[in-house]
Amino acid sequence: MAGSIVAGVLAPHPPHLVYAENPPQNEPRAECGWEPLRWGYERLRRDLESIDYDAIIVLSPHWQTYVGHHFLGVPHFKSLSVDPVFPNLFRFHYELDVDVELARAIAAEGRERGLVTKMMENPDFRVDYGTIVSCHLTRPEWDKPIVAISSCRSAAYYSVDVMAEQARALADATKAAIAASGKRVVLLASNSLSHRHFTTEADVPEDMSREHIMHHGQYLWDMRAIDLLRRGKTQQFIDEMPEFTEQAISETDAGALSWMLHALDMPSYAAELYAYGTVIGTGNAVMGWFPGGAQ
Amino acid sequence: MSVVAGVIVPGIPHPLLCPDANEGWGRLRDGFAEARRIIRESGAERLLIYSTMWPSVIGHQIQAHPQPEWVHVDELFHDLGSIPYSFRIDAEFGERFCDCARSRGLQARTVAYHGFPIDTGSVVALKLLNPDNELAASIVSSNVYADRAETVVLGKAAREAIDADGVKTAIVVVMTLSNRLFTEFIEPGEDRIHSAKDEEWNAKLLEFLAAGRLEDVAQLSRTIQNQIRVRKVVNFKPMWWMSAVMGQHNRYDGSVLAYAPLFGTGGAVVALMPASTNRGDREFDEDDVEHFRGDRSVLADTAASGDAAPVSATPPAPSAPHVDGAPINTAAAPKPVGAYPHARREGDLLFLSGVGPRQPGTNAIPGGPIRDEHGHPLDYDAAAQTEAVIENIRVILEAAGSSLDDVIDVTAFLIDMDRDFAEYNAVYAKHFTKIGATRTTLAIRALPTPIAVEFKVIARAPAS
Numbered sequence: 211m212a213g214s215i216v217a218g219v220l221a222p223h224p225p226h227l228v229y230a231e232n233p234p235q236n237e238p239r240a241e242c243g244w245e246p247l248r249w250g251y252e253r254l255r256r257d258l259e260s261i262d263y264d265a266i267i268v269l270s271p272h273w274q275t276y277v278g279h280h281f282l283g284v285p286h287f288k289s290l291s292v293d294p295v296f297p298n299l300f301r302f303h304y305e306l307d308v309d310v311e312l313a314r315a316i317a318a319e320g321r322e323r324g325l326v327t328k329m330m331e332n333p334d335f336r337v338d339y340g341t342i343v344s345c346h347l348t349r350p351e352w353d354k355p356i357v358a359i360s361s362c363r364s365a366a367y368y369s370v371d372v373m374a375e376q377a378r379a380l381a382d383a384t385k386a387a388i389a390a391s392g393k394r395v396v397l398l399a400s401n402s403l404s405h406r407h408f409t410t411e412a413d414v415p416e417d418m419s420r421e422h423i424m425h426h427g428q429y430l431w432d433m434r435a436i437d438l439l440r441r442g443k444t445q446q447f448i449d450e451m452p453e454f455t456e457q458a459i460s461e462t463d464a465g466a467l468s469w470m471l472h473a474l475d476m477p478s479y480a481a482e483l484y485a486y487g488t489v490i491g492t493g494n495a496v497m498g499w500f501p502g503g504a505q
Numbered sequence: 506m507s508v509v510a511g512v513i514v515p516g517i518p519h520p521l522l523c524p525d526a527n528e529g530w531g532r533l534r535d536g537f538a539e540a541r542r543i544i545r546e547s548g549a550e551r552l553l554i555y556s557t558m559w560p561s562v563i564g565h566q567i568q569a570h571p572q573p574e575w576v577h578v579d580e581l582f583h584d585l586g587s588i589p590y591s592f593r594i595d596a597e598f599g600e601r602f603c604d605c606a607r608s609r610g611l612q613a614r615t616v617a618y619h620g621f622p623i624d625t626g627s628v629v630a631l632k633l634l635n636p637d638n639e640l641a642a643s644i645v646s647s648n649v650y651a652d653r654a655e656t657v658v659l660g661k662a663a664r665e666a667i668d669a670d671g672v673k674t675a676i677v678v679v680m681t682l683s684n685r686l687f688t689e690f691i692e693p694g695e696d697r698i699h700s701a702k703d704e705e706w707n708a709k710l711l712e713f714l715a716a717g718r719l720e721d722v723a724q725l726s727r728t729i730q731n732q733i734r735v736r737k738v739v740n741f742k743p744m745w746w747m748s749a750v751m752g753q754h755n756r757y758d759g760s761v762l763a764y765a766p767l768f769g770t771g772g773a774v775v776a777l778m779p780a781s782t783n784r785g786d787r788e789f790d791e792d793d794v795e796h797f798r799g800d801r802s803v804l805a806d807t808a809a810s811g812d813a814a815p816v817s818a819t820p821p822a823p824s825a826p827h828v829d830g831a832p833i834n835t836a837a838a839p840k841p842v843g844a845y846p847h848a849r850r851e852g853d854l855l856f857l858s859g860v861g862p863r864q865p866g867t868n869a870i871p872g873g874p875i876r877d878e879h880g881h882p883l884d885y886d887a888a889a890q891t892e893a894v895i896e897n898i899r900v901i902l903e904a905a906g907s908s909l910d911d912v913i914d915v916t917a918f919l920i921d922m923d924r925d926f927a928e929y930n931a932v933y934a935k936h937f938t939k940i941g942a943t944r945t946t947l948a949i950r951a952l953p954t955p956i957a958v959e960f961k962v963i964a965r966a967p968a969s
Contacts, residue, residue, distance in 0.1 A: 248598050275581045276686045290620040295562045297618045326689050334587040335578045410612045411563045
């Protein structure tokens with residue numbers, strides 16, 4: 211039986227959410243914070259519970275490669291991830307399994323479509339915190355193997371349009387590899403929407419009296435993006451993405467969301483919005499797409 | 506002189522991990538070795554690294570773990586191998602640097618966490634310039650949003666911290682010249698500078714640096730960003746920082762120790778040694794800035810948006826002096842060098858922050874500074890400085906609705922009691938004998954700017 215994508219998730223990766231959740235693997239401890247987003251992830255997890263799946267494929271902006279897309283190629287990783295920007299919030303002891311076979315298959319399909327791909331086979335490699343945060347918030351049990359894909363920063367060299375084309379090719383490769391694998395897979399696009407940060411931090415990071423969108427313009431763009439996706443106007447969103455990415459300084463420049471929406475065949479059905487909230491000024495939405503029907 | 510050398514090195518790992526695979530990578534490796542020799546001969550006891558490969562978002566981060574250890578793997582060139590490291594970090598200096606940055610209005614923090622991911626560029630620099638940890642090191646991040654003013658102030662904060670302990674320090678900037686990598690994997694023998702344009706610009710920059718024209722290169726930063734940098738960050742900043750910490754001029758002996766392509770980018774190892782000869786006029790076309798007051802607000806409606814709202818570039822307007830607790834500032838007095846007002850009223854009293862002799866607007870020091878920008882001592886006139894201090898106090902008190910006659914208590918700070926007390930005392934007597942304020946005079950090691958005299962004053966507030 212052909213494999214399939216059973217869900218796609220816009221799964222932003224602010225380490226603040228893990229910090230506020232206080233899982234045992236994380237060293238820093240918080241009092242609370244960013245609850246609307248964490249409750250959103252809770253509802254997402256509840257919906258995913260009713261779906262049977264074999265693996266998670268995540269594309270993270272924080273594994274940045276300027277030469278092609280890279281894939282984790284070691285079966286098991288165990289180490290400590292310290293966020294380079296928020297080390298005060300995120301020092302996470304992780305242990306995860308990789309579906310190397312599926313990763314190799316996507317990389318091979320990508321090469322056939324003209325993409326530069328490479329397997330990362332160094333066992334000392336440290337998995338990026340974006341991958342870890344998105345996977346942890348989606349599946350804190352860490353009982354599903356993952357395929358982690360790096361973000362090829364083609365937007366920095368060429369344009370968002372070139373990035374979108376590469377994302378489309380990577381999506382086709384992903385779909386083909388999943389179909390051939392016979393596996394049921396959840397895709398994670400690990401990115402925020404608007405992405406202009408504050409450059410200062412409150413003394414108590416979880417002080418919610420200090421949290422808000424960095425700028426109203428970002429909020430307007432975020433709402434437009436969410437509105438289009440909730441109405442199933444996915445192609446229109448993709449068409450507008452270059453301007454959205456530029457105007458909202460959006461983390462969609464990483465290609466993760468474009469990749470996932472292409473892999474989902476540009477849904478004409480509504481996305482489920484689980485939560486929207488700001489984290490240190492950036493706009494974050496937790497959203498889900500379920501090709502098999504609403505959960 | 507506390508800054509004894511400066512070097513520019515590339516952070517891409519090939520010269521460390523596979524120098525024999527390409528003749529140019531080997532030359533760069535040799536360039537690192539030569540830079541190491543130059544640093545040793547300079548007498549440096551510490552390396553201070555600014556790495557363009559360590560991006561920060563929340564202000565500026567300074568490594569302060571005394572002995573960070575890890576096995577590092579580059580996120581792009583992971584197939585070249587792992588890099589185990591154990592470094593010797595000057596944590597005390599890191600804390601001081603952080604304090605200096607904060608006192609100049611910057612957001613800054615130290616990081617001292619096991620497993621903190623030290624960037625590839627810093628790892629490469631330390632492994633090749635300081636393989637035996639003979640020198641203590643410090644590493645500072647490159648903020649992605651920072652532009653010139655913030656970067657220059659960060660450089661000055663670094664210099665202030667270096668001067669404070671006097672430890673001879675070599676400045677290390679981790680950067681490439683042109684930074685466009687190939688977007689496909691190449692065989693080592695195929696490496697070249699990505700384009701003829703990049704090659705030409707790299708040659709221009711190296712010509713300037715070989716002539717010791719550091720400040721001129723710094724002034725070209727915006728052009729460099731437009732011409733040969735892939736725009737991952739808002740601007741090309743490392744030369745602003747290096748110039749600010751080493752001295753904003755062109756008086757250096759420059760030498761290009763190696764130059765070669767590094768996966769398409771321009772990799773260069775350059776040494777800049779402080780020199781006494783003049784390499785040309787200073788051609789500043791932008792303001793020199795001492796204290797960061799935030800980005801200029803170009804969005805009028807963000808003025809009240811809280812934490813990250815752009816802050817006005819001008820100091821706050823004088824507020825009503827009769828309001829309890831209200832900060833009192835005046836443009837007629839020199840700008841504070843930290844996050845404090847000129848004065849503040851509490852009840853019937855006015856408390857003035859420490860006041861020195863700097864002149865409002867120009868920051869000129871009557872009687873001359875006590876040292877030059879390299880830390881060399883200068884002759885100065887303590888009497889003229891004392892006169893200027895008292896005049897600044899008078900101006901602040903009048904802005905608060907008070908006067909010199911209302912001074913109750915004075916604490917005076919002198920950096921050299923033996924040399925300056927008599928002159929200071931005579932000037933003081935001229936102004937304060939009739940006033941009869943109580944006074945304490947202290948000798949201290951240093952003041953934040955190159956001045957010899959500072960007063961701290963308490964005075965009667967005007968009637969509400």
